[in-house]
Structures are given as structure tokens and as C-alpha cells.
Amino acid sequence: MEGVMGSERREVFLTGGTGYMGRALAMELVSRGHRVRMMVRPGSEGKAPSGCELIHGDALRAESFASQIAPADTLVHLVGVAHPNPKKAAEFRAIDLKSCQEAVSAAVAARVRHFIYLSVARPAPVMHEYQAVRAEGELIIQKAGLAATFVRPWYVLGPGHRWPTALIPLYALARLYPPTRDGAERLALVTLNEMTCALVWAVENPSQEIRVLEPKHIKRGFGDPEMARPRAATA
Numbered sequence: 001m002e003g004v005m006g007s008e009r010r011e012v013f014l015t016g017g018t019g020y021m022g023r024a025l026a027m028e029l030v031s032r033g034h035r036v037r038m039m040v041r042p043g044s045e046g047k048a049p050s051g052c053e054l055i056h057g058d059a060l061r062a063e064s065f066a067s068q069i070a071p072a073d074t075l076v077h078l079v080g081v082a083h084p085n086p087k088k089a090a091e092f093r094a095i096d097l098k099s100c101q102e103a104v105s106a107a108v109a110a111r112v113r114h115f116i117y118l119s120v121a122r123p124a125p126v127m128h129e130y131q132a133v134r135a136e137g138e139l140i141i142q143k144a145g146l147a148a149t150f151v152r153p154w155y156v157l158g159p160g161h162r163w164p165t166a167l168i169p170l171y172a173l174a175r176l177y178p179p180t181r182d183g184a185e186r187l188a189l190v191t192l193n194e195m196t197c198a199l200v201w202a203v204e205n206p207s208q209e210i211r212v213l214e215p216k217h218i219k220r221g222f223g224d225p226e227m228a229r230p231r232a233a234t235a
Contacts, residue, residue, distance in 0.1 A: 008204070009033055009034055009035065010029075010034045010035070010073060010074050010203050010204065011034075011035050011037070011071050011072040011073050011074065012029055012034055012035065012036050012037065012072055012073075012074045012075075012076060012203060013037045013038075013039070013055075013069045013072035013074070013075045013076070013110075013112070014026060014029075014036055014037065014038045014039065014052075014075075014076045014078070015039050015059055015075070015076070015077050015078060015079045015099070015103055016059070016077065016078030016079040016080065016118075017036070017038035017039065017040070017048060017049075017052065017078065018038075018040060018044050018047035018048055019078060019079075019080075019082065020082070020156075020158065020160070020192070021078055021118070021156065021192065021195055021196070021199070022038075022078045023047070023048075023049055024158075024192055024193075024195075024196045025076065025078070025196055025199050025200065026038060026048070026049045026051075026052050027049045027051075028196050028200050029200060029203065030049065030050075030051035030052060031051075032200065032204075034203065035053070036051070036052045036053065037052070037053045037054075037055050037068070037069075037072055038052040038053065038054055038055065039055045039056075039057045039059065039065050039068075040054050040055070040056060040057075041056070041057075041058065042056055055068045059079045059095075059099040059102060059103070060095070060098050060099055060102055061102060062102040062103070062105040062106040062109070065106060066105070066106035066109045066110055067110075069106060069107070069109075069110035069112065070110050070111075072110070072112060073112065073113045073114065073206075074112065074113070074114045074115075074116065074203055074206065075103065075106075075107045075110075075112045075114075075115050075116070076116040076199065076203065077099070077100060077103045077115065077116065077117050077118065078118050079095070079096070079099040079100075079103070080092075080095065080096045080099075080118065081095050081096060084127065084130050085127075086126065086127060086128075086129070086130075088130075089129040089130075092129055092130055092133040093129075093133060096130075096133050096134070096137070097133045097136055097137060100117070100136075100137035100140060100141075101140055103115075104140050104141055104144050104146065107144075107146060108144055108145075108146065112146070113147060113206065114146075114147050114148065114149070114203075114206035114207060115141055115146045115147070115148040115149075116148065116149045116151065116199065116202050116203065117137060117138065117141055117148060117149070117150050117151070118151055118153075119134040119135075119137065119138055119150045119151060119152045120134045120152055120153070120154065121152045121153060121154040121186055121187050121188075121214060121215055122134075122135065122152070122186075123186075124154065124186075124187055134152075138150050141210075142210060147206065147207050147208050147209060147210070148207065148210055148211070149202040149206075149207050149210075149211045149212075149213065150210070150211070150212045150213070151195070151198055151199060151202065151213045151218070152212060152213060152214050152215070153190050153195055153215055153218060154186075154187040154188065154189065154190075154215055155187075155189050155190075156189075156190055156191070156192055156195050157189055157190070157191045157192065158191060158192030158193075159192070185215070185216050186214065186215065186216075187215065188215040188216060188219060189215075190215055190218045190219055194218050194219055195218060197218075197221070198213055198217070198218045
């Protein structure tokens with residue numbers, strides 16, 4: 001991707017920045033000239049990419065970081081349970097949902113103009129509790145009146161996250177048949193690079209309303225004018 005020369009420099013507050021997607025996003029934003037303030041827990045500073053300003057805080061306690069968000073105009077919330085699976089339903093509520101509630105509260109207090117939320121593609125035949133928690137997170141953001149982008153991948157392929165690669169031929173077959181085509185597109189696999197591009201695009205092109213990026217959008221790329229038009233979020 002090109003640098004920020006053709007785009008306004010953004011002040012970004014990033015939660016979950018030391019994780020799988022967060023590190024890739026932070027590095028790309030810094031390389032493009034954006035200022036990244038990354039919230040980290042004491043002891044995890046070494047996981048943060050260079051070039052980020054580190055802010056100590058607890059994602060489950062808004063009061064621990066709300067006053068340190070400014071002057072960020074964008075908050076990207078990537079906090080979530082690592083390697084989600086159906087056995088982690090209680091953790092989804094205790095961590096994913098709680099951290100979203102706290103991030104929204106902090107964003108409102110800090111008068112953030114654009115909230116970017118990592119959600120999930122749905123409906124899907126598995127991971128029902130995970131889908132429900134992410135849908136609740138979206139609703140919390142909407143009720144708070146925040147302009148937001150909901151990024152909804154199903155599975156993000158990358159280092160340490162490659163087991164669904166074997167399913168790619170099945171996805172290709174599913175797209176050939178009308179009864180299964182919609183599901184294959186709705187739950188399409190995306191790569192870490194594609195996700196990073198999508199998140200960077202969302203940062204550099206803030207929405208004034210609620211905007212949703214589904215897997216088909218993430219895979220399509222972001223030179224498409226259609227992507228600049230917000231559409232209503234649906235559960």
C-alpha cells in the first residue's frame with residue numbers, strides 16, 4: 001500500500017495491538033505516517049511494534065485509559081479471546097463483550113469521531129455464542145451514537161492460523177452451486193494481509209454513519225467506489 005501522502009494523517013488509539021491482527025495493523029499504520037497510541041498491559045510492552053506510543057491501561061476498565069485516548073480521532077478495537085472456539089463462550093462475554101462496553105464508554109468520553117470494531121461474519125452454523133457476543137458489541141456501538149465501521153471476517157489466514165487452508169477447494173466448489181454460493185461468500189476466508197488492508201482503509205476513510213465490511217468486501221479490495229458508501233448494519 002502507498003503511504004499517507006494522499007490521505008490525512010490520523011491519530012489512532014489501538015486496543016488489542018499486541019495481538020495477531022493488531023501488530024500487523026500497527027506496523028502498517030506507522031509505516032504510512034499515522035500516529036498510533038497503543039494500549040498495553042504492564043509487562044507486554046515488548047510485544048508492541050516500534051514507532052507506537054504506548055499507553056498503559058486495562059481493556060476491562062474504561063477509567064484506566066479513557067483520559068489517554070485524546071487526541072485520537074479514531075479508535076480501533078481489536079481486543080478478543082485468542083483462538084476462539086465454542087468452549088470459550090464464558091470468555092467471550094467476560095473479555096470480548098466487556099472490553100467492547102468499556103471501549104465504547106471511553107470513546108464517547110473522549111469524543112472519538114470514528115470507532116472501528118472487529119466483529120464476525122454471520123449467520124454461520126458454528127460459533128453461535130461468539131457471533132452473539134459480537135452482534136451485541138455492534139448494538140452497543142450503535143446505541144452509543146458513534147460513527148463506526150464493523151469489520152466482519154469469518155476466519156483470517158496467516159502465521160499460526162492456517163488450518164482452514166485445506167477447505168479452500170471446498171469453498172471453490174460451493175461457489176459454483178446456487179444453494180451454497182451465498183454461504184461460501186458470506187463466510188469466505190480472508191488473509192491477514194487483506195484484513196490489514198481493510199482496517200487501514202477504514203482508518204483512512206472514516207465513516208460518518210455505520211458501515212459494514214463483509215468478507216466479500218475485504219477480499220475485493222478498496223479501490224472500489226462502492227466501499228465508500230455506508231450501509232446499515234444488520235444483526
